[in-house]
Amino acid sequence: MTAPSTAPAPPSRGGRWIQQWDPEDETFWKETGEKVARRNLLFSVLSEHIGFSIWTMWSVLVLFMGPEYGLTPADKFLLTSMVTLVGAVVRVPYTFAVAIFGGRNWTIVSAALLLVPTVAAFTVMEPGTSFNTFLLVGLLAGIGGGNFASSMTNINAFFPLRKKGWALGLNAGGGNIGVPVLQLAGLAVIGASGGPRVLLGIYIPFIVVAAVLAALFMDNIENVKNDTGAAKDAAKDAHTWIMSFLYIGTFGSFIGYSFAFGQVLTNQFGRTPLEAAYVTFIGPLLGSLIRPFGGWLADKYGGAKITLYNYVGMGVATAVLIAASMEKSLALFTVAFVVLFVLTGLGNGSTYKMIPGIFQTKAVAKGLEGEAAAAYGRRLSGASMGLIGAVGALGGVGINLAFRQSFLSYGSGTGAFVAFLAFYAACFVVTWAVYLRRSASRSQATSSASEAKPQLSYAEV
Template sequence: MTAAAAETRSDTPDDTPAGGRTEGRARRGGRWIERWDPEDERFWRETGERVARRNLAFSVLCEHIGFSVWSLWSVMVLFMGPEYGIDPAGKFFLVAVPTLVGGVLRVPYTFAVARFGGRNWTVMSAAMLLVPTAMAAVVMEPGTSYGTFLLVAALAGVGGGNFASSMTNINSFYPLRKKGWALGLNAGGGNIGVPVIQLVGLLVIGTAGAAHPRIVLAVYVPLIVLAAVLAALFMDNLAPVTNDTGAALDAAREPHTWVMSLLYIGTFGSFIGYSFAFGLVLQNQFARTPLQAASLTFLGPLLGSLIRPVGGRLADRFGGARITLGTFVAMGLATGVVIYASAERSLPVFLAGFIALFVLSGLGNGSTYKMIPGIFQAKALRRGLAGEEAAVYGRRLSGAAMGLIGAVGALGGLAINLAFRQSFLVAGSGTPAFVSFLACYVVCGAVTWGVYLRPVVRGRRAGQGARAQARVVCEAAGPDGSDAAAGATEADGERGPAYAEV
């Protein structure tokens, strides 16, 4: 598609008269959208929604493949038999390295969207996935040194960075009222890349055998190329999303950024950490063969990925903080089941509890990410901003915060794999690691309640008292006292819980 054709597409928003072009649009070319106001319901209904959906679809595709490459080594280790000479602790560390690199890369990837444009960076980041995939094909054989495996596994971290840029980009396309569903769908579609590559690994092990890991890599090379080409053809850049390093500094100074980072460690850190470690736990604690482990490994990540948009939708309806708190309570209960099954070596009970953890972490992923734009929108309203000014403030800080929160949350996956490594080294099982995870969920649940829900409860109680007092004032003041009642109620609303809808 040529630039000229793209400029005249009927579903590309423009704020110029018919047939006209802005100076910026002419300078940048047809893949840049100069005007974007998703909070304007007419704009959204007439053109914005179509454009956002198209960009969301191809963002999901590229992020999906990015997640597959990021979790590549959770599959490759299943092919590593005794001839590779790597013990269980070494394998846990091998799958932890991409988690670390991907988490760190999420920070610069977040700001790359504003620097290069969402469409442009999606194309670039998708193409970069060819490097770790091709390198893995070169080194994946017995006799390769462990250091070489670590280096190549680290390259797979670029797939983890894709999540941050993709979420930041899609966050800018959608209005606040639809962010929970859109971000949940974008992330959920990406997360499915984890079970999909595990299913490909299962298919290869079940048909060609555990001696042919390169077949998995051969499947993904053409898919990476296809994703990059489609992104180049059908995605758009948003000109209003300009590079703003000050937003990163403001987001880093904001306490809510770090509170949400902790909560995201509990949800997404659990999801990605368990996804990478599940197969190794089954092999080392329950003596499953590579084929047996691969036949079970994909199920938890698949269900957790599919339910993530549901978590976002529930958060849109009931509030992200409420869903997140309920999720942490349920994750604590499921972890208790896993601890019992791990100690008793009961595989059926272990699988039931572990898969429940995946499903709950998926729900929590969707609800926590919904909270982020809601928090900063609430802060904008408390600062006295309104309308588009409040929306711009919220998008600016929430987009920057998403990169930081996503990076810290991904490092939770690193912590999980390191905890498993230490647990198997010391105790020969994963039970001590699960006990530490239970403690983490208790802390996360307490923080969710204390920071986002307890103020809501206290605010409502205070509001009831204020309204009762206002009624007394009305009765004493006579007919003119109605204004006093209204003022008291409005003041209570201003002072009330800022995060009731977060």
């Protein structure tokens, strides 16, 4: 059976199902595939963008919650930690959902589900509400974090390997930018002396619009459906867990700092909610915008190399944060934090580009060629992305819990930053040891190695 190369892939049945899809076929890609893939990317970004906004809305809502709410700084860090935790955990079933229901169908459902935490928060957001109630409603917001996993798994199937770094970076960056957009909206509401319910009310119609547009303009891919076994296979592969560890360092940092930045400024430097809101959006905004550039750099120079150098930068920025925290220099602290945000975004793009490259390399090493190799890579990389995204998001939980403990123990975030610096050093070592050291040693191997079965080399992934 040959893939179509001159006409659009026909729907196999109702509900916008594409029966055949071969983005690696250049003729098909130029004449049909690219247009369809870009359309699905656009509306995937919209849904994921709003999902990120709803997931991280408590990073702004806690700024509205003054003394009249009766919450301590430790309470607020615990609240945002639990929201992050749910967002990480639901990424696993959201990844399976694409294979079970189809990418378009699940985008509709996952977008519509965002109404639940938004309306619930709108209902309870007032002084006198118990902390346990806020915690329960905050947990509901975690479902917004799942949209990332299903969106990335879905979009991964639409694009050829040579375009995945850019496409996945754009998809994720467009979603990540939901964080600063929400924070900017919160700044506008606070500046206009509005309450938290105003902010929540703004998002309700946008959620409805995202679900409707997904229904009208997105597609399902037939050969992605019913392959739930791919996630089991991905879970058995060591690289899934190695990349999860590295993604904790990049995305875990991004989402964790997004939740915590405003609280650190208010608790450690005495900023008012409005003063904190003026700067908290800058880091997530720049980190989101640069994520596609990180993917592009990885496409051009290799994701492993970009990721390695990026961890060096993250370590340096964190060391500056420690110094600024100890010297109580707000200006230096803010600049260093923004730089660290930028580096997390760059690393998010480069690490996610590595994933399809790793499994494509393994396919070639197995002796697979052409579409067979591409299909193997798409299958496992798409499944692994959800698992990696879930574990990576747990880094956000760790960051908020580390800040909570640091403030309880030392009255500042300095202790937490020391722990983060040590973790980035570990990520650097793992990246070099697993994905770059082997390539260097293999270049010194004898020519007889070429007679053996194909060897794995990840330096260019």
